[in-house]
Amino acid sequence: MTVALQIDGLFxxxxxxxxxxxxxxxxxxxxxxxxxxxxxxxxSTVLNIICQLLQADTGQVQLMGQPMLAQSAHARTLIGYxxxxxxxxxxxxxxxxxxxxxxxxxxPAAQRNARVDELMERFHLLPYAATRAGxxxxxxLQRLSLAVALVHRPExxxxxxxxxxxxxxxxxxxxxxxxxxxxxxxxxxLTSHHLAEAERxxxxxxxMRGGRVVAEGSVPDxxxxxxxQAVAKVQSQDKQAVIQRASELGxxxxxxxxxxxLLLSQPLSLREIVDALDGCKVSAVSVDPVTLEDAYLELIxxxxxxxxxxx
Amino acid sequence: xxxxxxxxxxxxxxxxxxxxxxxxxxxGLIFWAVFxxxxxxxxxxxxxxxxxxxxxxxxxxxxxxxxxxLFFSCLGGxxxxxxxxxxxxxxxxxxxxxLHPTAYFLGVVLAQLVLATVQVLMxxxxxxxxxxxxxxxxxxxxxxxxxxxxxxxGMGFFLGARFAxxxxxxxxxxxxxxxxxxxxxxxxxxxxxxxxxxxxxAQLNPMLHMNQAFKGVAAYNxxxxxxxxxxxxxxxxxxxxxxxxxxxxxxxxxxxxxx
Numbered sequence: 001m002t003v004a005l006q007i008d009g010l011f012x013x014x015x016x017x018x019x020x021x022x023x024x025x026x027x028x029x030x031x032x033x034x035x036x037x038x039x040x041x042x043x044s045t046v047l048n049i050i051c052q053l054l055q056a057d058t059g060q061v062q063l064m065g066q067p068m069l070a071q072s073a074h075a076r077t078l079i080g081y082x083x084x085x086x087x088x089x090x091x092x093x094x095x096x097x098x099x100x101x102x103x104x105x106x107x108p109a110a111q112r113n114a115r116v117d118e119l120m121e122r123f124h125l126l127p128y129a130a131t132r133a134g135x136x137x138x139x140x141l142q143r144l145s146l147a148v149a150l151v152h153r154p155e156x157x158x159x160x161x162x163x164x165x166x167x168x169x170x171x172x173x174x175x176x177x178x179x180x181x182x183x184x185x186x187x188x189x190l191t192s193h194h195l196a197e198a199e200r201x202x203x204x205x206x207x208m209r210g211g212r213v214v215a216e217g218s219v220p221d222x223x224x225x226x227x228x229q230a231v232a233k234v235q236s237q238d239k240q241a242v243i244q245r246a247s248e249l250g251x252x253x254x255x256x257x258x259x260x261x262l263l264l265s266q267p268l269s270l271r272e273i274v275d276a277l278d279g280c281k282v283s284a285v286s287v288d289p290v291t292l293e294d295a296y297l298e299l300i301x302x303x304x305x306x307x308x309x310x311x
Numbered sequence: 312x313x314x315x316x317x318x319x320x321x322x323x324x325x326x327x328x329x330x331x332x333x334x335x336x337x338x339g340l341i342f343w344a345v346f347x348x349x350x351x352x353x354x355x356x357x358x359x360x361x362x363x364x365x366x367x368x369x370x371x372x373x374x375x376x377x378x379x380x381l382f383f384s385c386l387g388g389x390x391x392x393x394x395x396x397x398x399x400x401x402x403x404x405x406x407x408x409x410l411h412p413t414a415y416f417l418g419v420v421l422a423q424l425v426l427a428t429v430q431v432l433m434x435x436x437x438x439x440x441x442x443x444x445x446x447x448x449x450x451x452x453x454x455x456x457x458x459x460x461x462x463x464x465g466m467g468f469f470l471g472a473r474f475a476x477x478x479x480x481x482x483x484x485x486x487x488x489x490x491x492x493x494x495x496x497x498x499x500x501x502x503x504x505x506x507x508x509x510x511x512x513a514q515l516n517p518m519l520h521m522n523q524a525f526k527g528v529a530a531y532n533x534x535x536x537x538x539x540x541x542x543x544x545x546x547x548x549x550x551x552x553x554x555x556x557x558x559x560x561x562x563x564x565x566x567x568x569x570x
Contacts, residue, residue, distance in 0.1 A: 052407065091332045092335075106409065
């Protein structure tokens with residue numbers, strides 16, 4: 001698979017804050033890769049640098065094999081950018097918004113109408129053709145924003161938290177649209193706060209912390225890096241006893257948000273766990289397979305953080 | 312598409328979008344029409360009431376066009392456009408697109424020129440009805456208006472990029488910086504009654520030269536030879552204005568990074 005985007009050693013500082021600290025990533029053609037990490041870890045900064053809204057202090061970005069800075073204007077035509085905010089003209093109709101940006105990107109007049117019609121249909125916007133963008137609801141605005149980002153057939157689609165401001169139903173709709181794009185071979189780099197979103201949409205996930213990638217791989221690959229096959233979440237009045245017993249049993253213990261998570265080396269039934277923790281004043285136990293969230297917490301090492309920002 | 316074709320189409324796209332938005336927000340257009348029309352009518356009444364002032368009516372029409380109508384539509388309008396692009400976050404989309412900064416600037420100029428043409432026709436129709444006349448060359452008058460619109464847009468880019476982050480700040484920026492320039496431009500008082508130091512400073516103000524040049528053509532039928540200083544000043548300022556506009560666009564990119 002050819003490389004669509006190659007990022008090497010990006011550093012970016014805002015005042016005293018080092019936002020990017022040696023960020024590197026490779027995006028192959030046709031894959032969907034998700035940048036996941038806590039607030040302020042530098043996800044949006046990476047996207048801004050790729051979209052040339054920001055300049056890195058040092059580091060290299062290559063798009064389709066060419067250094068980004070050397071082909072500034074051309075590089076912009078290769079990227080479709082969908083920001084967190086929908087960024088549309090509220091007094092224009094959906095198709096007018098698309099036409100405007102199609103012209104900015106140099107889509108030939110002969111192809112423009114067909115392309116806009118195609119996107120109106122594909123994104124189910126035809127019933128809203130006579131509705132100004134400013135009167136659309138959040139979910140439809142985000143659809144339109146996505147359609148606008150695609151109007152010039154970009155080589156790389158950059159989505160900055162595409163479902164951050166929409167309700168659950170609209171989010172599911174947007175997921176289906178992005179899945180459709182993925183299945184048709186569109187290369188997508190997205191950031192997300194929703195692990196479920198990354199899990200569902202991405203071929204690969206890059207976990208970010210402190211301005212760099214701390215782990216990357218497919219979701220099964222990231223999950224396989226957790227030292228356990230299942231997670232037992234335990235509530236107990238005597239946590240120390242649980243921790244001591246778990247270590248005697250050879251189970252790894254993770255304490256997050258006041259809960260105890262026991263990484264089991266092999267799947268056990270609830271009965272077996274309760275029996276194993278006999279005498280530890282256990283009030284509730286649940287057992288789940290290891291998820292991306294567990295992998296995230298394990299690999300990103302949030303143990304010193306007071307909270308995580310995930311749903 | 313060739314680079315020139317793309318540049319031309321981008322310019323037209325920006326202008327058409329702005330005009331379409333203006334058309335869809337007709338209330339704003341009505342206010343822009345009412346303001347100079349009301350000014351012209353009021354001035355007309357004052358001048359008609361004083362027989363010895365009637366001769367000044369032709370110059371008043373020219374002054375209202377430059378100092379009131381175009382000031383608010385072309386300068387104020389441009390500041391509003393920049394503030395709105397920021398507020399609606401469309402600025403980020405524009406900055407991420409291959410839109411050439413000069414094409415954006417010229418697109419705004421083109422849209423403002425169309426609006427200015429409508430204002431000129433409307434204002435001079437009212438002026439004609441109340442007895443004011445346009446005496447000079449239409450071609451020269453049009454050239455001065457073109458240079459004035461260009462200069463106003465450049466100043467609008469500067470004010471919008473530097474001082475108006477939100478739409479609420481547009482009026483503040485216009486009042487704090489634009490209105491003093493109007494005063495120094497001889498819109499409210501003739502230059503001769505100002506102190507010498509103010510007169511010297513006023514010479515640097517493009518609005519003064521717009522006023523003097525357009526009044527010279529419209530009211531006193533002056534030609535290129537008599538107005539060459541004003542015309543040269545305005546031409547030079549238009550070049551500065553373009554540079555100012557492009558630099559302001561660059562500033563928008565830098566300012567946007569900090570948001």
